[in-house]
Amino acid sequence: xxxxxxxxxxxxxxxxxxxxxxxxxxxxxxxxxxxxxxxxxxxxxxxxxxxxxxxxxxxxxxxxxxxxxxxxxxxxxxxxxxxxxxxxxxxxxxxxxxxxxxxxxxxxxxxxxxxxxxxxxxxxxxxxxxxxxxxxxxxxxxxxxxxxxxxxxxxxxxxxxxxxxxxxxxxxxxxxxxxxxxxxxxxxxxxxxxxxxxxxxxxxxxxxxxxxxxxxxxxxxxxxxxxxxxxxxxxxxxxxxxxxxxxxxxxxxxxxxxxxxxxxxxxxxxxxxxxxxxxxxxxxxxxxxxxxxxxxxxxxxxxxxxxxxxxxxxxxxxxxxxxxxxxxxxxxxxxxxxxxxxxxxxxxxxxxxxxxxxxxxxxxxxxxxxxxxxxxxxxxxxxxxxxxxxxxxxxxxxxxxxxxxxxxxxx
Amino acid sequence: xxxxxxxxxxxxxxxxxxxxxxxxxxxxxxxxxxxxxxxxxxxxxxxxxxxxxxxxxxxxxxxxxxxxxxxxxxxxxxxxxxxxxxxxxxxxxxxxxxxxxxxxxxxxxxxxxxxxxxxxxxxxxxxxxxxxxxxxxxxxxxxxxxxxxxxxxxxxxxxxxxxxxxxxxxxxxxxxxxxxxxxxxxxxxxxxxxxxxxxxxxxxxxxxxxxxxxxxxxxxxxxxxxxxxxxxxxxxxxxxxxxxxxxxxxxxxxxxxxxxxxxxxxxxxxxxxxxxxxxxxxxxxxxxxxxxxxxxxxxxxxxxxxxxxxxxxxxxxxxxxxxxxxxxxxxxxxxxxxxxxxxxxxx
Numbered sequence: 156x157x158x159x160x161x162x163x164x165x166x167x168x169x170x171x172x173x174x175x176x177x178x179x180x181x182x183x184x185x186x187x188x189x190x191x192x193x194x195x196x197x198x199x200x201x202x203x204x205x206x207x208x209x210x211x212x213x214x215x216x217x218x219x220x221x222x223x224x225x226x227x228x229x230x231x232x233x234x235x236x237x238x239x240x241x242x243x244x245x246x247x248x249x250x251x252x253x254x255x256x257x258x259x260x261x262x263x264x265x266x267x268x269x270x271x272x273x274x275x276x277x278x279x280x281x282x283x284x285x286x287x288x289x290x291x292x293x294x295x296x297x298x299x300x301x302x303x304x305x306x307x308x309x310x311x312x313x314x315x316x317x318x319x320x321x322x323x324x325x326x327x328x329x330x331x332x333x334x335x336x337x338x339x340x341x342x343x344x345x346x347x348x349x350x351x352x353x354x355x356x357x358x359x360x361x362x363x364x365x366x367x368x369x370x371x372x373x374x375x376x377x378x379x380x381x382x383x384x385x386x387x388x389x390x391x392x393x394x395x396x397x398x399x400x401x402x403x404x405x406x407x408x409x410x411x412x413x414x415x416x417x418x419x420x421x422x423x424x425x426x427x428x429x430x431x432x433x434x435x436x437x438x439x440x441x442x443x444x445x446x447x448x449x450x451x452x453x454x455x456x457x458x459x460x461x462x463x464x465x466x467x468x469x470x471x472x473x474x475x476x477x478x479x480x481x482x483x484x485x486x487x488x489x490x491x492x493x494x495x496x497x498x499x500x501x502x503x504x505x506x507x508x509x510x511x512x513x514x515x516x517x518x519x520x521x522x523x524x525x526x527x528x529x530x531x532x533x534x535x536x537x538x539x540x541x542x543x544x545x546x547x548x549x550x551x552x553x554x555x556x557x558x559x560x561x562x563x564x565x566x
Numbered sequence: 567x568x569x570x571x572x573x574x575x576x577x578x579x580x581x582x583x584x585x586x587x588x589x590x591x592x593x594x595x596x597x598x599x600x601x602x603x604x605x606x607x608x609x610x611x612x613x614x615x616x617x618x619x620x621x622x623x624x625x626x627x628x629x630x631x632x633x634x635x636x637x638x639x640x641x642x643x644x645x646x647x648x649x650x651x652x653x654x655x656x657x658x659x660x661x662x663x664x665x666x667x668x669x670x671x672x673x674x675x676x677x678x679x680x681x682x683x684x685x686x687x688x689x690x691x692x693x694x695x696x697x698x699x700x701x702x703x704x705x706x707x708x709x710x711x712x713x714x715x716x717x718x719x720x721x722x723x724x725x726x727x728x729x730x731x732x733x734x735x736x737x738x739x740x741x742x743x744x745x746x747x748x749x750x751x752x753x754x755x756x757x758x759x760x761x762x763x764x765x766x767x768x769x770x771x772x773x774x775x776x777x778x779x780x781x782x783x784x785x786x787x788x789x790x791x792x793x794x795x796x797x798x799x800x801x802x803x804x805x806x807x808x809x810x811x812x813x814x815x816x817x818x819x820x821x822x823x824x825x826x827x828x829x830x831x832x833x834x835x836x837x838x839x840x841x842x843x844x845x846x847x848x849x850x851x852x853x854x855x856x857x858x859x860x861x862x863x864x865x866x867x868x869x870x871x872x873x874x875x876x877x878x879x880x881x882x883x884x885x886x887x888x889x890x891x892x893x894x895x896x897x898x899x900x901x902x903x904x905x906x907x908x909x910x911x912x913x
Contacts, residue, residue: 343757382756466764472756475787523840527792533827534789541829544836550829 167205167215170198174229178222187272190232192239192251192280202233203240228257239284248281248288248301252308255281263315271325278312281305282332286339306336306345313349319358327353327368334375343379350376370396374411381414382469389418409434417473420446423480423560438464442474449485452518454478480560482528483537485512486549487557502540502556506547631693633657639664643684646691656688658698665702675713682706700729700736707741711807716752723748740803742766743775747808750783759783775802782809791820795842817841818864818890825866825885831878834858834868865889 170189177185191197206212216233217226231254238247255277262274282305289299313329316322330349337345353361353372361369377392393415400407416426416439425446431439441457444450458465458474465471489508494501506525513520520528529549532538537560539552634655641656641664656664668681682702689699707722723745730738749759763780770776778797782805785793794816798809820841824832838849838857849857854877858868865887867880 341757341761344755382760384756463764466760469757469760471760472787475784478788523792524790527790527840530823530827531789534823542827544828544832 163205163208164210164215166201167209167212168218170202170205171215171218171229173198174225175219175222178219178225181267181269183269183272186270187276190273190280191276192236192247193283194276197236199236199240203237206233206237224261225258228254228261231257235280235284244284244287244291245301248284248305251277251280251284252304255308255312259312259315268321268324271322274312274316274325275328278309278329278332281308282336285336302336302340306333306340306342309333309336310349313352317352323356323359324364327364327372331368331371331375334371338375338378343382346375346379350379366399370399370407377411378414378469381418381473384472386418386421386473389414390422393418405434409436412436413468414470417442417470417477420477420480421473442477445481446477446484449481449483449488450516451478451481451485451513452516454481479528479532479535479537482532483557485509485516486529486532486538490551490556502551502553504549504551506549509549632691634660634688634692636660639667640681641684641688643680643687646687650691655691656685657692658694661685661688661694661702662698665698665705669705675709675715678709679706679713679715679718682709695729695732696734697736700726700734703729704736704741707744708804711744711804714807716811719744720748739770739773740775742770743773743779743803743805744808746776746779747782747805750786751808751811775805778802778805786812786816789819789823791816791823792840795840798842799845813842814893817860818888821861821864821866821884822888824879825881825888828879828881830882831869831871831880834861834877834879837861837879863891 173189174186176182177189188194188196189198192199209215212233213226213230216229219229220226231250235247235250235254238244238250258274258277262270282302285302285305288301292299292301309329309332313326313333316329317326330353333349334346337343364372373392373396377389377396380386380389380392393411397408397411397415400411402408412430412434413436416431416436419426420439420442425443426439428440428443431437431443438457438461441453441460445454445457454477458471462471465474486504486509489504489512490501493504506522509525509529510520510522513525526542526544529538529542533540533542536558538549539556539558540550542549632650632652632655634652634657636652636654636656637660638656639660664681664685668678668685671678682705685702686706689695689702703722703726707719707726710716710719710722723741726736726738726741727745730736730741746759746762748754749762763783766776771780778801782794782797784790785797794809798806798813801809821837824837834854834857835849838844838853841857843849843857843860844853858877861868861879861884866884867887869878869880870876871878
């Protein structure tokens with residue numbers, strides 16, 4: 156019907172005006188808001204219903220070419236919005252990638268950074284719609300590859316803005332989106348090249364990036380250090396993220412703590428139980444108790460009880476190495492007790508005493524295993540002294556037999 | 567016979583409209599009815615639709631796959647460079663017999679390996695993917711492990727993973743255990759290891775072989791040599807052969823640990839017992855000799871205690887002199903199986 160057709164055409168033209176206005180006044184937020192797809196106030200639904208009824212959308216959309224050659228981009232972008240609204244995510248992704256490609260080619264030539272927010276909105280949409288498209292493909296029995304494609308495209312975006320020039324300030328956001336994609340796909344080794352580019356920059360100081368992006372970046376790179384068992388590097392990065400994280404963003408703090416707590420435990424720093432309950436990290440409570448008590452059985456039980464969780468998040472390897480720390484604690488307790496009873500001979504700890512303590516803790520270990528654990532403690536410098544096999548005695552150093560752990564790299 | 571084939575071939579071209587290319591068919595073989603079946607399947611495929619032929623997935627590939635007719639149980643391996651002649655390919659029943667032959671033969675690994683490769687090839691060209699295929703790869707993987715042929719083992723393991731994931735049954739727990747050990751000992755990434763473990767099903771985790779592998783992983787992570795060598799002695803299936811890859815390194819790490827923590831000395835007997843030089847019983851003179859030789863080869867110093875005339879590992883002195891020697895069988899290209907001397911002495 157002519158009447159409703161004209162009405163729909165006008166609504167689409169209004170949408171185009173939104174965009175042309177933002178282009179004319181270089182209003183980054185307005186431009187970004189117009190292009191957003193899966194945000195709460197997005198125009199996806201409006202645009203979608205326009206496209207359903209408009210006879211010739213291209214004619215209306217090409218109006219934008221008077222301000223900037225984005226006509227083709229808008230054609231693909233509105234198509235993406237329509238597909239998204241109709242829950243056809245694979246089609247939405249395909250159109251979105253075409254739109255993003257067209258936009259990037261134009262954006263490359265823009266000197267100023269006023270449209271960075273819009274670029275970020277598109278990047279975010281590529282990742283999230285890519286994820287939904289993969290799910291759709293999997294449900295239809297096809298091997299998913301859209302998120303992977305989003306990753307390749309984002310690398311192109313990264314390459315376009317990370318060089319010399321004011322646009323570099325937006326590169327860290329793109330890096331973080333790439334991290335999220337690689338972690339989701341399980342291809343974390345691909346993070347290496349972007350990390351190298353950020354870390355070895357000649358053009359930029361890391362502190363000049365927006366705080367939010369720096370926190371996210373340190374969170375992900377900290378997690379990578381945890382995977383690779385680099386405890387002190389992980390501590391540095393995750394602590395950086397924690398210190399700058401918005402204190403009201405409880406969920407984010409929890410995510411950082413999930414990895415920081417095991418790392419700190421490996422450095423001999425124990426959190427208060429109240430902290431663990433506040434941030435819903437009860438899986439670490441027994442681990443901390445085991446460390447305080449020197450109770451190996453409790454540690455092993457705690458690890459077993461949350462096995463799947465710890466393996467999936469990758470902290471298992473850091474946690475299991477805490478066994479040495481638990482033995483250290485036990486030895487220290489025995490030493491302190493002996494010091495009270497007979498200070499002169501306290502530094503000599505007989506094997507029978509250790510074995511008795513183990514039995515009391517219901518840990519099933521024989522002489523050979525206990526000797527081995529002691530040898531490892533000394534070898535890792537968690538305990539200073541030596542072991543005399545003949546007399547079956549651990550002889551502790553008279554000075555500082557249990558050197559401080561903090562700052563020591565786990566071996 | 568030849569005329570018949572020519573006729574069916576020309577009939578195919580007749581019904582072909584538009585530039586449809588003829589699918590390469592293995593027409594050289596005998597077995598007339600089989601080639602007729604193929605020809606008609608091809609005809610149908612090409613004549614349906616709009617002259618461009620149907621989608622690839624809709625062609626009846628099963629009728630186009632060759633069915634072998636060869637009856638030889640023993641067959642040398644010749645890598646295929648073109649479509650095979652069905653007369654040289656063995657059907658499934660013959661391959662089953664061939665596998666049994668390989669399993670019971672007393673000939674050496676090179677022979678078995680070649681025969682198995684040949685069986686694998688016959689299975690592949692006939693697109694047979696079932697329990698027999700799984701058995702063949704399992705037999706080959708086990709033989710490769712026993713012979714120390716890690717490259718071949720890894721190839722078979724990769725194939726098995728895919729086959730198991732397609733739901734074909736086999737000894738998947740046994741091979742899950744091998745796969746875990748392989749990642750640990752070939753310096754696989756932590757991430758690979760963690761995700762493999764996270765993906766284990768609850769019943770896989772209860773399997774003895776898998777439990778053993780996980781325990782080995784734990785022992786290696788903590789540097790617990792006592793546990794490692796106890797697990798070495800009780801290794802199920804062929805876990806032993808994979809642990810063998812790490813024994814030298816574990817022993818050296820243990821020796822280093824002992825040299826830093828024991829003072830002044832440690833009886834050699836203890837080292838022999840705890841580092842897997844014996845089978846659990848007390849170490850006799852031969853075992854002690856072997857142990858002493860190994861310790862010395864790594865820069866360790868052994869003294870004789872004057873009072874008990876017991877051999878002792880001098881921990882204090884050795885701490886500074888331990889080193890990891892170059893492997894004896896190191897060859898320039900790194901694969902000891904290809905060493906010339908080794909080749910000449912093989913039967």
